[in-house]
Amino acid sequence: MVNAPATLAARVHAQALGQGFAVCGFASAAEDPLRSERLEQWLGEGHHGSMEWMQARRDHRRSPQGLWPEAKSVIALGMSYAPAHDPLALEGSQAHARISVYAQGRDYHDVVKKRLKALARWLVEEVPGAGVKVFVDTAPVMEKPLGEAAGIGWQGKHTNLVSPTHGSWLFLGAIYTTLDLAPAEPHRDQCGSCRACLDACPTGAFPAPYRLDARRCISYLTIEHKGPVDEDLRAGIGNRIYGCDDCLAVCPWNKFASQAQACREFLPRAELVAPRPGELLALDDAGFRALFAGSPIKRIGRDRFVRNCLYAAGNSGNRALAAQVEALTLDPDPVVADAAAWALARLRSDP
Template sequence: MSDDIALNERLKAKAVELGFAACGIARADAAPRTAERLHQWLGEGMHGDMIWMEARAHHRESPAGLWPEVRSVISLGMSYAPAVDPLALAGEGERARISVYAQGADYHDVMKRALKALARWLVAEVRGADVKVFVDTAPVMEKPLSEAAGLGWQGKHTNLVSRDHGSWLFLGAIYTTLDLAMDVPGRDTCGSCDACQAACPTDAFPAPYRLDARRCISYLTIENAGPIPHEFRAAMGNRIYGCDDCLAVCPWNKFAASASANRAFAPRAELAAPALADLLALDDAGFREVFAGSPIKRIGRNRMMRNCLIAAGNSGADALVEPVAGLLGDESPVVRGAATWALGRLDRGRFEWEREARLAEEMDETVKAEWGI
């Protein structure tokens, strides 16, 4: 066995020890079409308001665009395979649906700790090695690099699909100046299946392997800061943070065992099936307390309240009329606007009464539009 292969095997064994479910290695230039596909996507405006995607496109084009000295990329995946059906709450109107990945600990923190530990191990093993670690927040194209490193392939929903772990992998990367032995790239095995595209509630896939983020519920509930466009509100159902539908229906997930999931991502009881009435009662301090240690905390109370109000408006639940009406005077226009829409869906008589009482004092044009002015 060559020294390079032996190092790779020890590296992968250490990765498993640190909680990673998948580890592969690719040359830094192993995903040559990344720049072309990225610029086409940006040019068509499919990134929506995610302006940082465009601002740092030159860094995303290739690993060398971010760090010229990089020679190899170690791609790593950490499983968060769910133990229960992610679609189980689809018909529970008074309960909120939170994407599986956000029900446990913040993956940014968990992944970064493990990546740094693995990087330290590699530097200790190989004198002169230089490394940099990345997880999600850096301008790194993790999915094509992970495909090049053999972790899986980018499916028709544009997410990575693994034969062993399905669609439930958090991805991270270690860039290094070392010339490591390469793994065999992943091979697309989607075939004629279009389950992910057919399952999308908002038709966010204009074609296989292409995602229009502006139509994606994950983008709308997390990245979008303003009002949710009217055309997507009903389709959101009771989803308040992210959407798992395209991932959940992927046939490859039948091989994804929850036993391989990192225990840090086990769902917290209060986030697995939260009552909308409880969430609608949260002020800023309450929001920060409930979502402490969760990636959800990053979007802030107002955006979350907006999402919960859209879900309330879709619920048809009389019990949510008062919690919704209680937010008509919220300080945030985006919250007031969503509350107005939700009340109109739940109780038209109450909506008309509140309209007469509140409209004269409303100064925000977006909220006035929700009242029908």
């Protein structure tokens, strides 16, 4: 039988790799009690911060069938964005800021969704009448635990998915389907006694292994958090102006990840590899939109981005930035003005 589940799964896997995905696996769409319990604990402890959508759509997030009752299987997929350079190379630089590796190229939402749709179209052509829905990071889908259940990796102590072949540098997507595809064995945890990711976090965002408090995570603070960052966390942000790679970059499993495996659309734009804070502080809204067209950075807007750049300026010790920073104390956005006042005080107090 051509479309017997095992045979079809193998063909889906081959097609996924042909579409540029690095990993592909299959999981049941039914609710997993342990996965649901962990979600409820995380939400109950308030570790989601101001990401209210996590709470509002918790029932949809608990399981694929909570979002789409007709779903029977999940096709979990990952696309590599392994960097060619050391993400920690600019740590502590006075002259340069740091942008997370994943945001230095094209917006992954667009790239991954395009590939997911192509794979879903192929699947419907292969099995007429099959129901499919594609998701990449913008719906109540628990991509990381589903990826673990589908055997493409395990959730490490930093809570991100780790592949033994591709490390942590994976953009995740999922296809929910009404087809009954044979599920894989969940991937075995291979973190062992290593705690490099936990020790690397400059703001102490891990209250325990496998638990993340987003309220202290630099990626959350520089991307999702809209107001002023708590003053006791600002120094820890260092020169990071969009996201943070530290807990991923130190993971020993990344030694197996090769930049040659990465999708070419995620190659970094030269101007985003080592940006200079002074040039970014000068951005108005139009300049920000022009610079970050086609980039995931565009979604946070000029004000939040300049706020981040001001924290980096304040942490830099580079007094040459003081005049630009002082001008921004009069910015119409109160959060930007607050960040500028803080950064100016830091720069003036540095010996």
